[in-house]
Amino acid sequence: MVTLSLEFAPLVAWPLLVLFCVPAALLIAYAVYAQARGAALRAAAAAALAFAVANPVVNEEERAPLSTTVALIVDRSQSQKLDDRPNVTDTALDTLRRRLERYPQFDVREVETPPPGSNTAAPETRLFEALNSAIRDVPPSRVGGAIMITDGQVHDIPAGATGLPDGVPVHGLITGRADEFDRKIEFVEAPRFSITGQPVSFSYSVTDAGADPETGLVAVEVYLNGDLVFADTAIIGGETPLELELDRAGTNIVELAVRPRDGELTTANNRAVAQIQGIRENLRVLLVSGEPHSGERTWRNLLKSDASVDLVHFTILRPPEKQDGTPINELSLIAFPTRELFVEKIEDFDLIIFDRYQYRNVLPTLYYDYIAEYVRAGGALLVAAGPEYAGANSIARTPLITALPATPTGIVTAKGYYPRVSEDGMRHPVTRDLDGGGIEPPGWGRWFRTIDVEPPDGVIAMQGADARPLLILNRFGEGRVGMILSDHGWLWARGFEGGGPHVGLYRRIAHWLMKEPELEEEALTAVADGQSLTIRRQTMENAAGTARLTAPSGEEIEVELTDNGNGIFSARVDTDEVGIYEIANGDFTTLAHAGPVDAAEFRSMISTPDLLAPVAEASGGSVRRLADASGGLNVPGILPVRANLSASGRDWLGLRTTDETELLGVTRYSFFSGFLGLALLLMILAGTWMREGR
Numbered sequence: 001m002v003t004l005s006l007e008f009a010p011l012v013a014w015p016l017l018v019l020f021c022v023p024a025a026l027l028i029a030y031a032v033y034a035q036a037r038g039a040a041l042r043a044a045a046a047a048a049l050a051f052a053v054a055n056p057v058v059n060e061e062e063r064a065p066l067s068t069t070v071a072l073i074v075d076r077s078q079s080q081k082l083d084d085r086p087n088v089t090d091t092a093l094d095t096l097r098r099r100l101e102r103y104p105q106f107d108v109r110e111v112e113t114p115p116p117g118s119n120t121a122a123p124e125t126r127l128f129e130a131l132n133s134a135i136r137d138v139p140p141s142r143v144g145g146a147i148m149i150t151d152g153q154v155h156d157i158p159a160g161a162t163g164l165p166d167g168v169p170v171h172g173l174i175t176g177r178a179d180e181f182d183r184k185i186e187f188v189e190a191p192r193f194s195i196t197g198q199p200v201s202f203s204y205s206v207t208d209a210g211a212d213p214e215t216g217l218v219a220v221e222v223y224l225n226g227d228l229v230f231a232d233t234a235i236i237g238g239e240t241p242l243e244l245e246l247d248r249a250g251t252n253i254v255e256l257a258v259r260p261r262d263g264e265l266t267t268a269n270n271r272a273v274a275q276i277q278g279i280r281e282n283l284r285v286l287l288v289s290g291e292p293h294s295g296e297r298t299w300r301n302l303l304k305s306d307a308s309v310d311l312v313h314f315t316i317l318r319p320p321e322k323q324d325g326t327p328i329n330e331l332s333l334i335a336f337p338t339r340e341l342f343v344e345k346i347e348d349f350d351l352i353i354f355d356r357y358q359y360r361n362v363l364p365t366l367y368y369d370y371i372a373e374y375v376r377a378g379g380a381l382l383v384a385a386g387p388e389y390a391g392a393n394s395i396a397r398t399p400l401i402t403a404l405p406a407t408p409t410g411i412v413t414a415k416g417y418y419p420r421v422s423e424d425g426m427r428h429p430v431t432r433d434l435d436g437g438g439i440e441p442p443g444w445g446r447w448f449r450t451i452d453v454e455p456p457d458g459v460i461a462m463q464g465a466d467a468r469p470l471l472i473l474n475r476f477g478e479g480r481v482g483m484i485l486s487d488h489g490w491l492w493a494r495g496f497e498g499g500g501p502h503v504g505l506y507r508r509i510a511h512w513l514m515k516e517p518e519l520e521e522e523a524l525t526a527v528a529d530g531q532s533l534t535i536r537r538q539t540m541e542n543a544a545g546t547a548r549l550t551a552p553s554g555e556e557i558e559v560e561l562t563d564n565g566n567g568i569f570s571a572r573v574d575t576d577e578v579g580i581y582e583i584a585n586g587d588f589t590t591l592a593h594a595g596p597v598d599a600a601e602f603r604s605m606i607s608t609p610d611l612l613a614p615v616a617e618a619s620g621g622s623v624r625r626l627a628d629a630s631g632g633l634n635v636p637g638i639l640p641v642r643a644n645l646s647a648s649g650r651d652w653l654g655l656r657t658t659d660e661t662e663l664l665g666v667t668r669y670s671f672f673s674g675f676l677g678l679a680l681l682l683m684i685l686a687g688t689w690m691r692e693g694r
Helices: 014-034 039-054 085-101 127-134 296-304 338-344 365-376 502-513 613-618 674-693
Strands: 002-008 056-065 068-075 106-113 143-150 170-174 181-189 193-195 199-210 217-224 227-235 239-245 250-258 271-279 283-289 309-315 351-355 380-384 408-413 450-453 459-463 469-476 479-484 523-529 532-538 546-550 556-560 562-565 568-574 579-585 588-594 623-625 637-641 652-656 661-670
Touching: 014 039, 068 085, 068 127, 068 652, 085 106, 085 143, 085 637, 106 127, 127 143, 170 613, 181 250, 181 271, 199 217, 199 227, 199 250, 199 271, 217 239, 227 239, 250 588, 271 579, 271 588, 283 296, 296 309, 296 351, 296 502, 338 365, 365 380, 365 469, 365 479, 380 502, 450 469, 469 502, 479 502, 523 579, 523 588, 532 546, 532 579, 532 588, 556 568, 613 623
Parallel strands: 068 106, 068 143, 143 170, 170 623, 193 271, 283 309, 283 351, 351 380, 380 479, 637 652
Antiparallel strands: 002 056, 056 661, 143 652, 181 199, 199 239, 217 227, 217 250, 250 271, 408 450, 459 469, 469 479, 523 532, 532 568, 546 556, 546 579, 562 568, 579 588
């Protein structure tokens, strides 16, 4: 494009030029008035000289039109992955690209949010933030408009201006169908902590959104730590109370699952998960010592040092069969409340410990059967055996033998040895990573007695003299039993030969018996840190295989677990979706929530033009669905429009065009320069001389 313009570049200052022209003009005017001969030629000569000094110049400018910037914002949020929205988005995007290519005056800036390959799941859809970033370096006069391909669930819609210059249109193209509907369940109230064994209150709601919502009652399944607790009934659209009792300390996962509707948009929000830390109010432990001995105080001191333990301790000082003639009224001993402890209140105890206890008619034979049933029903029993376990009065000769994992041979081995962690014990959480257990010989003192037993049930976690079983851990029914086949643990407490990790070992045994989740030998856990999931598999096996990760969208991923040694297999996965992930490995499953718990992206997933409509219409743009009534795809055409014209029509979108240009070069032409100006002046002067010569 070429434009011409005229300007003056005087050879002298304008005042001097005026000082010359004014007298000359007066003289010429007088000559014309007096009708002097040659007045016209004199006027032409003076004018030519004045123009020569004024130096008129013609500028020839070569200009190119500047492009108009158009922002094409593509919503790639998690809600855009539902149903057929990805295909609709891609098809519409390709169509718009081709149509915009027809207009070279448009500089299209395409932005996807979240950016591809970012591996960051956005808890919100922030399209206007992406729009402002795309045009930040563009002058307002060169912004032609914005087109947004989205499901309409945008969470940063400005309350006032769009961030674009006035009169610049924003157009919304909505994916999804107009007849979508979705069911959602969510916690309204969920505490973060609760005392185990006591009722804890929750509340939740079930809502139907979109077309044709249902009313009435709906079935809800309630799971605690992966186990179905009961089936509840909720009123759709209302708040439903819920009461549970946590059955263990540590992390507890409460899951709600509602029946999905046929044809609903997604089932990702048909589940809700809450994590609650269970806290034991107090651990109730019954310690029964069969006789005073050196190790008795070790157990008592250990249990009394823990403020969370309520300890009931009895030591049998005078068995019933002892007859030494001492009058009863002179004895300062109290009677052993056997019926109260082992019949009436046995279920109140979390752990029963028999410390060098033997059958001496203190407990009726039937009571041992009660203890065995207590363990079978989920209780915990620890037997710290001494030589009496191999004798004629061993508790292995009572009905309790059904719960015990090992039968004595009657032999007691008395010689020095280092307690060693067995091969299985290296993988068991109770004895794994015991301080000093990873070297040979172990970094702790020796013991000097082992009670021999027949091949036991359960896991031999530690070995004594001649690789005989020393620590046995076993499950019996719903409960657990532990056996320490030596009474010399007190040597570690006294610091003999440097002592040993008796505190850590005894505490781990006790907490494993009481089903502490962190000490489960077979467990699958997953912990979310932002958008990263850490999967941890604890097993007694040599291999764990792969874990199957199911994303909120239903996509399944096989994750290879890395062997960390000692029965620990783990993997770290960076996720790109917000919501509940299900992790499965063999028969074990667990849940983890990645990203913000109350993410705006999940509050509503129904596509809608209503949110964008006010801001689009205020800018002169439009909002419309891409899917037409017949189920086809209708992508509107593109038209460049002037600033004062309408920017949308029934089947087209208008984008403003700029009038600004870019200067490529300027060529200057002077009328009175060079030979042309000199010839013109000489011609006029010659004509004047010839006229005067006549």
